[in-house]
Amino acid sequence: MATIIGSFASPSTIPIGLTWTGSELISSDMIITSIYIHSGLSSTLTGSFASPSTNPTGLAWTGSELISSDYSKDHIYIHSGLSSTLTGSFASPSTNPIGLTWTGSELISADNGTNHIYIHSGLSSTLTGSFASPSTNPTGLTWTGSELISADYDTDHIYIHSGLSSTLTGSFASPSTNPAGLAWTGSELISADYDTDHIYIIDISEGPTTFTITPSDSLTLNETVTASLTGVTVFTATPSDSLNLGETVTPIHTQIKETFTISITDSLTLGEDITVSLVSESTTFTTNPIDSLTLNETVTVIYTQIKETFTVSITDSLNLHEGISYPETAYNIKTKIEIEGTEYSDYKNLQVKKAMSNYNSSSSFSLRLDSPFGRHKSDFTVGNEIVIYAQNTKNTPTTKLLTGIIEKIKFNGSGTYQEVILSGRDYSARLQDASIEPSVFTDSEVSTIVTNLIQNFVSEVTFSNVNVTSTTLERIAFRHTSVFDAISELAELSSSFWYVDTDKDLHFEQKDSVSSGFTLDNTNILSTNYEQTREGMVNDVWVYGDKYLSGYEEVLTGDGGSVFTLLNRPHNTSLNYLGSPYKGGIWQLTSTPISGIEYYVNYFDRELIFISGTDLGYSSIITSGGSVVANYDREIPIVRHERDKTSIANYGKRTKVIQDDAIKDPTTATNIAAKEILKSDPMKGLEVDFRGWKDLVPGQTIRVTLDNFNIDNIVGILNVDYNFTAERIRSNKVIKIRLDTKILDITDQIKELSNKVKKLESRSIVEQQTITRYEEYDSDFSVVGSYWKTQKRTIGSSFMLGHLVNGILGSPAVSVVGSQLALGDSRGVFSIMTSGGET
């Protein structure tokens, strides 16, 4: 559980106090009487100042003020920020104050005269409580946010307290023999040791815990050994006789009452040790080799709590004190955040949302950082690139979770508390924000359309993973559609799936149900919501596209009547009688027939009405047996209809009507109707809080088995929300997954309305029109003299050819510095005379 992951020399020889400001380590030295400001977590110093008195010990940081204690003056001092200026002081609870820490609302101090730890009322000498220290010489204190950690230089141990109490939940040996100051960075414990004069960085996350079983005598076959694990310390089990081949030792983890089994792979002799690594102290696991271990043999360990299987490689036979280490996947989650190449580790909360629809995946993030006294006031700019790494690993994570753009920067402040919240999306945002200028593609394979759209309308996104599809579209038009929506539509039409990866490259690939090989069940699910609804389902679809006018001809044979009914409603009608055109008019446009008009068109009743009368003075009625040729254009709409009778019978009719003038051909209308009718079953939504870490790839499926909800299905992933806080990371509760089908909510309805309005507004835009474009570019290139310096050095007693003084060899000649001239280089070092410029 406690692993030293780094160390460096302390600034001086008696480092006693330590604290962490969020970005810098502060240390004090009891003899030198100085307080040092380190550059981050390193030995490099960026400043120092004198301590208030002669024996500075504990240090604490409140977020805006440094607090220090003094061993000889028995006082606690309040500094103005990180400076030697004091704004107050008060007497310590007893005569040997040594450790200090700040919980966010209270000062905690330790005294190694009384061997007590004191809880102060805020920043004052008033005490609200106290308790005995774990041993006789408490030194450093630090507060992790939920637990007090103390060090003791008598026992050379570091103790983890249950909150602010004397109850211990664990302890481990300090890195060396005189642990003093402690500090907590949010993820690592820092410890100073005045014996080795070093500062140690310790990982106390729930990584592998090592314990040792030491048989003190021989074991017999299947004999059981019981061992107690105290907190996180190493413990020893004592079997009572020798172990034989295939023998099993079962220690009982008394702290959490769980049992695990260790298989002994070869005979053990009296006193021989076996060391194994425990993944988590609240975990049961079983190793079960069935025979002796030989070189490079593999043992499979079943981690029963979350049903994951780890493979442990044994690289040689087990020897005395030899350990088995677990793979990277057994470690807790670690994160790394880089903004424009600079790493930021002082975040309070990080949320990454991966939204996966049926045809694409996109991600967004929200990052909350402390910014006391404007720490990050000028660090970020809208448009900065952010890269988020996350991985369960022992080391620095290298797997990218998201590469995106900061789109919003928000500062919050209250009193001395300040924070900055950064939010934005991954590079699919470039596709969401870009609009396609009016364009039409005919007889084009889908991947060529995708690459064309990215090339012409999107910047910063490459397209080296756009795969050729088997779908060729006869015609598709875009009129200021967003590139995101257009590519989603193309993915839908070609059964593809797309996303922008963390290297900013577009993937457009054949959609297939790739299994993640992972099962969610009641052993790894922390909580579940499951919902079924009719909302959003469709079992009766009408698709109306554009309308076309098509020429038609009818021959009207006279029967003495004046009214002829046509087969279709006529557009652009013309009549010919014996080769001469008839003059037409509109029915009921005037109450009295206009002279010269020979027929009227009644469009809605599909009638041609020939006129005659005494007042008019002529008759246009076709003589019986005579004929007139009527030419007109009839209207042919593109319409498609699909319905699912079984669904209608089971759930009732749910009709959806789609009217879209952009649909210009029957094939597109058919495809759209076929896609909509797939929603003829009730929508199912499953929301799961998941324990552990899983790198989920867009488009994959997961098996879900939950007997109590009557679920045993393989379903697709819709959303993955990663919520990183110190507490969630430590307890492995970072991931929330949404599965199955998307249940429509108000945001989906708003999106649909927005799309409809966009289509209405773009109706008059003609794809083929030529648009004159004038584009102007401005770029900057300047050469600046960044920095210069001139420096000189003395020539000393070096021989210089041609020099009036140093160019003369031999006695009694001397050099410019008065000493005997010599061959060889005895010049001084350069010192800067003048410098300037800018960096």
Add this chain to the structure above:
Amino acid sequence: MPFTTIGKQFVTWRLGSSLSNMYISNMAIGEGSGTAVSGNTTLISETVRNQITGSPNFTSGLIAIFQGDFNSVQMSGTSFSEFGLFQSGVLGVGSVWQREAFGSVVFDGTNELQIISTLQVK
């Protein structure tokens, strides 16, 4: 610290041609006074011109670092108050790419001089 107008002109020409020897290869010092401005084409009073020491340092991106060294014999008696970067290695010949001026420093023959100039493209 001015990268001179003529220096910018040289860079511009290099963008579109393969003009030979059109690069900084020499450093000169002088005793002239007067603020360095981008319109400078020469040092005010040039005294010594040397080839730069070694090759320019291009280790960092968009940065070129030039080093010039002047020995105690060259510096003896000089009131050093300006320096500049040149393509030509001949004293008084060619235009200055970059010039800097400052209060004079008198060298009495017991010291040698080193100049390090860093140019950055932004």
